Amino acid sequence: MDKALNVLAALAGAYFLIFMGGSWVFTPEIGAQNLQMIYMEGAARNSQIGDLGALFLCMGGFACYGVWKKRPDFLYASAFLIGITAVMRVLAGLVHDAPTIWPFVVIEIITVAIWASHARKKSAVLNEWSEWQDLNLRPPRPERGALPGCATLR
Secondary structure (H helix, E strand, C coil): CHHHHHHHHHHHHHHHHHHHHHHHHHCHHHHHHHCCCCCCCHHHHHHHHHHHHHHHHHHHHHHHHHHHHCCHHHHHHHHHHHHHHHHHHHHHHHHCCCCCCHHHHHHHHHHHHHHHHHHHHHHHHHCCCCCCCCCCCCCCCCCCCCCCCCCCCC
């Protein structure tokens, strides 16, 4: 199960980094089409490419780095970004009368579950106590500024 979760987390990160982020770098008109968006004109295009490219590149990059280096904090950051994206999609539909793209919301929620559960597994492994005896069995050295007569002598 751990290997499968590791592979799924890496694949999801690579998808967002290479496919989604890369499309905004190299072919932004296809990136807009993939998200069912209009490829905007002028300054709006600059914001569209810059904001969405940064979102996907950072999210996918954080996830890939988190899987590769076994860093749950990077996986949590990626999960938070895509989770907020799903929340904002639903909010846009409920409050601002925009059509909610439910297949995207479902994919985003599944990705949150994958990244967060993988990060949780990695956190549990990192926080386990090895139960090995400490190699330094001596008492701690006396500290400067400690009360007189209270320091441990060696």
